[in-house]
Amino acid sequence: MKKINKFFWWCAGANIEILEECPTDHSKYFGVGGTIVFTALMASFAGGYAFFTAFKSVIPSLFFGAFWGLLIFNLDRYIVSTIGKGDGTQKITKEEWKIAAPRLLMAILLGFVISTPLELKIFETEIQTVVERLKIDKAVELQNRDTTFVSNLNNSKDRRTSIDNDINKLTYDKTSLSENAGKFFENSIAEQKVDLKNKQSVVEVWQRKVNSSYSSYVNAKNDSLSNSIINKRLGALRVNQSERNKAREEVQSIQDKIEDLNNNKGNAIIDEKNRINDLLASKQQEKTNLNEQIASKQKTLDKKNVGYENKTENYDGFAAHLEALSILTSEKPAIFWAKWLITLLFIFIEVAPVLFKLMAESGPYDDMMDRLKHESFVKEKQKISDINDSINTSIKISTEKNQNRLDAEIVGNKALLNKIALAQAEIAGLAIEKWKEEEIKKLNAGVNHIINHNGELKI
Template sequence: MSNPFKFLWDKFYTMFLWSSGADLEVLDQVPMEKNKFYGIGGTIVFTALMATFAGGYAFYTAFDDVYPSIFFGFFWGALIFNLDRYIVSSFGVGDGKKTISGQEMIEAAPRLMMAIILGLVISTPLELKLFESEINAEIKRLNDLTTQESEFNYTAQADSLAITFIKENQSIEEGIDLRRQELEVLRLKRNDAYDKYMCELNGTCGTGRPGEGPVFREAKENYINLNEEFKNMEASYGQLNEQDLQGIREKEGRINNLRDEARQKSASLRTEFESRNGLLARLEALGSLTDKDSSLWAAKWLVTILFVFIEIAPILFKMMTERGPYDDIIDYKKHQVKVRHMLLTSNLNEEVNTDVKINAEKSSQKLEAELLANRELLKTIALAQSEIAAAAIAKWKEGQIQKARDNPDGIITS
């Protein structure tokens, strides 16, 4: 093994050991335990790599941008790596037996649930990539089906209105034809009256006498009346027919506009659905495929179960691992830390108790000093009061003696 290769191998080996969440200094003391943690760390690292590919692919599918997808892929892989490392490292060796007990399952349940959720999240984008060709075909089928349904709805709406307009136009055209027939009947009557009128004038029919006689005047008047009626009817019906024809042209224009609008909506919808190829569309297509094809459903769930198993494998492995020297050293170090903590707590309690006793003694001494000072003060007050009373009595005595000297009779009388 060449030196550069050995250097890289040592770096990878150390990285895998660190990824397992193990204490590298402790592992150096028990090298026989390294392979166990190397396997755990390798599983965590390769799970993070799969998460990197899955996150990058999912982001690229959603946003169709390469560089942000690469950044997000590495970010997602680092996030999954950190979560996996925490989940595995925070779980101890269990009961130290090769079998998995019910108590171990209860203790590991929250971590197993987190690992299962991570496995599902990681597996979904990779499933989309594995079944990419089938998903693309299903997306096209679903888009075509939705587009055809929408086009049918648009066309049906336009055709329904068109049928209504066509029926209205047919009714209008029937009215126009009826007026034309009436006008044609009147025109024929007018022409017939004209022929009789001219024939009577020329003497080729009727009375057989040319010139303007009573019969001629009657035929002429009949012609004039019919001709006037024909002109009036022609003008009136011509105006009505023009209005009806204008209405027909407007309705035909609306029919053409509706059909053009339906074609535009259909084309716009088809363009929209052709570009519908994002993450949600792929998830919907995958769901549709698994609903229709049991083989694809089984393959999809086998892939999901595989990734979930890879995610929970380190935890199960630690639950089935017997206690080793590494665990004994870790427990010893934890016990040392616990004892140090208890010792520090005990010393702190002793310091606090000593301070309390000192403060209590100081308070007692201070109280005694205050009591002593109060006793001395009371004595001084009592002495002063006695002196004041003696001085007041002496003063009163002097006053009474002086009164007795000044007025002995008054003292005796009183």
């Protein structure tokens, strides 16, 4: 039990040797240390679960959980051990709030970080249901990206269905032709006569237009209208004549077909069968080509869908669970409030030791720690003062030595300067005497050149 107490005291950042001398403070720091330890354990569970959710591996998750727990433990211990004891009263002052603000913010952040993985575990069943729904939504979303490809495939299938209908109709016509040859001729001639009647009506319409345009053209010529009007009406007449002639040719063609049907009934059946067979062969070939295209496209689409399914099947990591939790909280208010209560609980657990130390009254342990800190502070200040005195003394001695050396140099320099001055004066005197003598010699040597025999000055 004693070892456990010491361990929890150490976790609370207390000085164990001093705390042992203060029995009244044992439980306080035991509680702080216990909070830190159990918070670290919960963080370890949360980190390990989060890592397992992301990587689906047990052994690495255990190592990461242990690492995460130690990291949170170290941060909590640092926060509590550096917060101090406040002002020693149960009231938290504004100044204490300012000092504790960074550590409180850090504790709140840790509360969010620790609570989130545990919330994922608590609501795991509900979250997994939403994750499965998200997988389906993601698969549909990926498949919808191939809209053009799927549209082309569906168009090919629709075209194949249309060809099947055409083949069925042609097959039916071929069978009906063999079974009801007489009726076939009657129907064929009836169809041609209907076409003939329609074309004859068209011819009549164009003939009326020709007559009208011809009358207009003749009137223009008779009335001597301008050439442009005459040419315009002539052009309209020719256009109408051309369209009328085309309609007449179509009428003649239909009449020829009717006559041919009446004269060559046997050949007409054979020709119709050949026509149907040619159409059937063409449709069958087109269907074969379409089947190959559809099979190829369907195979490609199936591969894509399998790839999408594999991708969405792996959508079961940490981020997917977070997204599912977000959806759950938005859809179900009960889960929303439960999630926030859990988060607030962990935030309270994180900030509780900090607030507890700020609100705790000063005890014997705090007084002894203050005394030790003060003693250490005074000793260090004394050491600094002694060092400063030693340095100042050394500086003073060095200064005095330098001053004495300077004074000696000044005295020596004065004597030297005096000697130099005397020497310079003596040298100057000798130089003057020497100059004087030389000048006198010059004067004596050149006196007869200065005055001539007439007593005049000679220059």
